[in-house]
Structures are given as structure tokens and as C-alpha cells.
Amino acid sequence: MSPLTQPTDPLLLAGSDGLWSLREDAYVQDEGSALEVQSRWGGVRVNHPSPMLREVLRRMELGPGRLENIRGTSDLVQRVRLMVELQQLGGLVVRSVSAADGRSPLMSVVPTAADAWLRPAPTPEDRRLRLSRFAALRSTGDGAVLESPLSPFRVVLPRPKAGWLIASLATPTTAREAAERLPVDPGTVRTLLSYLLATGMVQAADEARGADGAVFAEDADPVLRTWSHHDLMFHWRSRPGFTDGVFGAEYALRGVQNPPPRIRPLPDGTRVALPRPGDGGPGDEGPGLSVTEAIEQRVSARSHGRSPLTLDQLGEVLHRALRVRGGDADRPYPSGGACYELEFYVSVARCQGLEPGIYYYAPAEHCLVRLPADEAALRGMLADAKAGAGMSETPDVLLTMTARFARVSWKYSGIAYALTLKHVGVVQQTLYLLTTALRIAGCAIGTGDTERSARAFGLDWREESAVGEFILGSLPDQERREIVNRT
Known part of the structure; x- marks a missing residue:
């Protein structure tokens, strides 16, 4: 038998290197006529278990072990029954590959879905192998882990040798070529590859064709072509269902560090008081649009009028959409868990009653604080906004939304950044409806320059960073007349 040829028996497939154990969160309850294995996914009940299964599960609770060490597994009938019973446990069973030195496993395959069952198959010797472009290898601090949104498994790599194998699969290679490159015996490489292929x-x-002699199914999949690695990974990691990650209000940092304050301390700088509705602002000229009318008439206005936006108009937008309106830092827009991690910075090109510059909006005080950004920083921010919105002229005002990320991640696990992006969408829609009702030009932008905005606002982007943008300005005269005539 070639050193890279594998048997097909489900128990012998892993050879002497194959280890079996239960997930760390799984434990066995013996109910006499039945065994129930409990885990994060609930309980799996096996009625009338064989004596061999009882012994196997007892050992698997203690850690990785070889099934061939259990008395009776040499009998084909008993071995088949054991495999049928184990498969009922689905994603509770962890498969590992041991090393010749008997220390920690080279690799463990942990299911991340309740019904996931690893089915290793013989490694094809004559076909090239390659790591999926959706797989990601990262450090855990005491080892490495390989993950993919397309796999119901997580591959844990406590030791570097298996990591070397994975690195060698970054480009198409055969099993034999991979084995020749590594200081690992060919049989163990064969077993590692069979597990990785099964994930x-x-x-x-x-088939063997193409410029490099390798054509992989995922490259030709019309659905997968539409996804980048990062987008699919983000989607997969931010929603439960295909991963065993922790989700929701877990308060993972409680007792480790305090959350940032609900209201951000004001930066140093000159304060500019903002008018509020009732101070003679545009909202007092007469009735605005109804919600239905604002929804129907909403547009992305990418041109501004000859006369600039006024301080009264800017003050009313900020007051109605973003201010702290009551206790516990409550705002006009919703925020998951009342985190209110979003902050707002205003880059002004022209606004009647306000000098050009970059300002921080203080929602509790309803005022602007002038930041020490220079003219080049202001030009850069506005140039990015102009390009992002596809405008022919510099916008009047750019509103940049940043997030104090720890406000959300202190409480929520798994969904923290996805939740922040949802908050951005909520605020953008609020601003769209408000600017439409107040007859002001408004336009959301899809992206901005992270580095430029952090420098302009004096931020550490890892702690607080731009996550959304919205342009404000006066409506061109003709568009304003059309809105007034319609209402």
C-alpha cells in the first residue's frame, strides 16, 4: 500500500493517528436505559446504548483518545454499531490527529453546527489540492485556528507543524508534494489532509486542466463569485446559525474594564451655540411635510443652491435628529441596548452664521466645538465627500458619524460591529426624512477615508473611527420651489 493510500473503513480511516473526544461544552448524563449528551445545542438522546458506547463516551469526556484502544472495536459488527451510535451525536464529536511524540494533537476538527459530522475520505494522490479562498488562519494566543464561512467546522492547530501544511496549500499542490516539504511522516500528512478535505x-x-492544471469548484461557482472573502466572513460571523460563536448581550468585558461613558467628554475648543426649533428656525415657518410625504419625496440631493445652508437650518437638523433629549442619554434615533456609540463631526465649507472649519457636535449641550484641524484637513474631508457623492461642486456641510466601538462591544458579542452599521443606517434614514421635510438637500455617502478623518478629528481610529457620512446643503432654488408647490 502506498504511504498516501488510505483505507475506507470509517473507524480505521484515521489510522493510528486518529483521536476522538467530545466538545468542551458537552457532558454525558446516564439515565440507565438511555444516554443523553448535553451541550449548547441542547440534548442528544441515545436509547439503549451499547456497552461499548458507554465506555467510549466515558473516555471521550476526559479528552482525545483512540477508539481502537476500546475492547471490542476489532469486531466488525460491534464497530459498525458504535459508528452508527456516535453519528447520532453529530456535532458533539471532535476528531483530532495525534503526533508521534504523544503530546498535544497536531490538529483538532471541532464542529460548529449541531448536525455536523466529519466524514474523512481518501486523499486523492493525482489531483491538486488548495486552501479555500474563504478560509482564514488566525492566532488564538496559544495556537492557531482555521475557519471558513462555508464550513461547519473549526480547525484548531495547537502546534506549528499542521500550520506549515496549511501554508503549503496556499497554491495548488498534490498530497505527495505537500508531504515531501514537511518534517512530518507521510501517513500523518495523509490523515491531516483527509480531515481538511472533509471540512x-x-x-x-x-480535473487536470487549465494553465496550472487545477480547476476548483468554488472558483466557478456563480454564487461565490459575488462574495469577497471579507464580506462573506463578516456576514457569517455576525449572525448565529452557521457558527458556534457567542452572540448577544454577553457583557464579555464586565469586570475587565469599564465601558466608555454614555456621553463623550467634550474636546477642547471654542463652543458655538446652536439655535433650537422655536428660536426662529426654518421649522417655524409653517407646517412641514407629513411622514408619508417625506418618504415619498425623499431624494439624494447632490447639488446645492446659490445661497448657503444657514446656522438655523443646521441647528434644527442636529437638534431634531441627534441631540440628547432626555435622561440616560436618550436620542431621537434608536440604538441597540441604548449604547448610543455614534458621535458626529461637522466639516463646514459654507454655512451662513458659521465659520468654515471642522467641529464636534455635542449632543447634550446642543453646541458645536471647533476642532484644531487645519485648512488642508478640511479640504481633504470635503474633497472625499464630493467624490463619494459624485458631486460637481464642494458640498456645503459634511456630517461624519464615528463610533466609540467599546460602547457596543463591552455589552454585545458577535454582533457588535454589525449593530453599529445598522445604527448608521437608522441615522441616515432619519436625516433623509428630516432634510426632506425641512426642504434641505441631503445625501448619504457609501464610504469615507478612515485615516484622513481620524487625523482631522484627532482620534485613535482603533478606539473611535468614522463609520458613515451624510452631506447637508441648501436646495437649488428650482427644487425648493417645486417642493413648496407640491405641499
């Missing part, structure tokens, strides 16, 4: 994170070429 889907390593793929075998469909």
Missing part, C-alpha cells in the same frame, strides 16, 4: 476548507481540483 471543505481544503479542496481538490475538479
Whole structure:
């Protein structure tokens, strides 16, 4: 038998290197006529278990072990029954590959879905293998882990040798070529590859053709072509269902560090008081649009009028949409868990009653604080906004939304950044409806320059960073007349 040829028996497939254990969160309850294995996914009940299964599960609770060390596994009938019973446990079973030195496993495959069951298959010797472009290898601090949104497994790598194998699969290679490169015996490499292929994170070429002799299914998949690695990974990690990650209000940092304050301390700088509705602002000229009318008439206005936006108009937008309106830092827009992590910075090109510059909006005081950004920083911010919105002229005012990320991640696990982006969308829609009702030009922008905005606002982007933008300005005269005539 070639050193890279594998048997097909489900128990012998892993060879002497194969180890079996239960997930760390799983434990066995013996109810006499039945065994129930409990985990994060609930309980899995096995009625009338064989004596061999009882012994196997007892050992698997203690850690990785070899099934061939259990008395009776040499009997084909008993071995088949054991495998049928184990498969009922689905994603509770962890498969590992041991090393010749008997120390920690080279690799463990942990299911991340309740029904995931690893099915290793013989490694094809004549086809090229490659790591999936959706797989990601990262450090855990005491080892490495390989993950993919397309796999219901997580591959844990406590030791570097298996990591070397994965690195060698960054480009198409055969199992034999991979084995020749590594200081690991070919049989163990064969077993590692069979496990990795079973997870889907390593793929075998469909057939030998093409410039490099390898064609992989995921490259030709019309659905996967539409996804980048990062977008699919982000979507997968921010919603439960295909991953065993922790989600929701877990308060992971409680007792480790305090959350940032609900209201951000004011930066140093000259304060500019803002008018409020009732101070003679545009909202007092007469009735505005109804919610239905604002929804129907909403547009992205990418041109501004000859006369600039006024301080009264800017003050009313900020007051109605973003201010602290009551106790516990409550705002006009909703925020998950009342985190209110969003902050707002105003870059002004022209606004009647306000000097050009970059300002921080203080929502509790309803005022602007002038920041020490220079003219070049202001020009850069406005130039980015102009390009992002596809405008022919510099916008009157750019409103940049930043997030104090720890406000959300202190409480929420798994969904923290996704929740922040939802908050950005909520604020952008609030601003759209408000600017439409107040007859002001408004336009959301899809992106901005993280580095430029952090420098302009004096921020550490890892702690607080731009996550959304919205342009404000006066409506061109013709558009304003049309809105007035319609109302």
C-alpha cells in the first residue's frame, strides 16, 4: 500500500493517528436505559446504548483518545454499531490527529453546527489540492485556528507543524508534494489532509486542466463569485446559525474594564451655540411635510443652491435628529441596548452664521466645538465627500458619524460591529426624512477615508473611527420651489 493510500473503513480511516473526544461544552448524563449528551445545542438522546458506547463516551469526556484502544472495536459488527451510535451525536464529536511524540494533537476538527459530522475520505494522490479562498488562519494566543464561512467546522492547530501544511496549500499542490516539504511522516500528512478535505476548507481540483492544471469548484461557482472573502466572513460571523460563536448581550468585558461613558467628554475648543426649533428656525415657518410625504419625496440631493445652508437650518437638523433629549442619554434615533456609540463631526465649507472649519457636535449641550484641524484637513474631508457623492461642486456641510466601538462591544458579542452599521443606517434614514421635510438637500455617502478623518478629528481610529457620512446643503432654488408647490 502506498504511504498516501488510505483505507475506507470509517473507524480505521484515521489510522493510528486518529483521536476522538467530545466538545468542551458537552457532558454525558446516564439515565440507565438511555444516554443523553448535553451541550449548547441542547440534548442528544441515545436509547439503549451499547456497552461499548458507554465506555467510549466515558473516555471521550476526559479528552482525545483512540477508539481502537476500546475492547471490542476489532469486531466488525460491534464497530459498525458504535459508528452508527456516535453519528447520532453529530456535532458533539471532535476528531483530532495525534503526533508521534504523544503530546498535544497536531490538529483538532471541532464542529460548529449541531448536525455536523466529519466524514474523512481518501486523499486523492493525482489531483491538486488548495486552501479555500474563504478560509482564514488566525492566532488564538496559544495556537492557531482555521475557519471558513462555508464550513461547519473549526480547525484548531495547537502546534506549528499542521500550520506549515496549511501554508503549503496556499497554491495548488498534490498530497505527495505537500508531504515531501514537511518534517512530518507521510501517513500523518495523509490523515491531516483527509480531515481538511472533509471540512471543505481544503479542496481538490475538479480535473487536470487549465494553465496550472487545477480547476476548483468554488472558483466557478456563480454564487461565490459575488462574495469577497471579507464580506462573506463578516456576514457569517455576525449572525448565529452557521457558527458556534457567542452572540448577544454577553457583557464579555464586565469586570475587565469599564465601558466608555454614555456621553463623550467634550474636546477642547471654542463652543458655538446652536439655535433650537422655536428660536426662529426654518421649522417655524409653517407646517412641514407629513411622514408619508417625506418618504415619498425623499431624494439624494447632490447639488446645492446659490445661497448657503444657514446656522438655523443646521441647528434644527442636529437638534431634531441627534441631540440628547432626555435622561440616560436618550436620542431621537434608536440604538441597540441604548449604547448610543455614534458621535458626529461637522466639516463646514459654507454655512451662513458659521465659520468654515471642522467641529464636534455635542449632543447634550446642543453646541458645536471647533476642532484644531487645519485648512488642508478640511479640504481633504470635503474633497472625499464630493467624490463619494459624485458631486460637481464642494458640498456645503459634511456630517461624519464615528463610533466609540467599546460602547457596543463591552455589552454585545458577535454582533457588535454589525449593530453599529445598522445604527448608521437608522441615522441616515432619519436625516433623509428630516432634510426632506425641512426642504434641505441631503445625501448619504457609501464610504469615507478612515485615516484622513481620524487625523482631522484627532482620534485613535482603533478606539473611535468614522463609520458613515451624510452631506447637508441648501436646495437649488428650482427644487425648493417645486417642493413648496407640491405641499
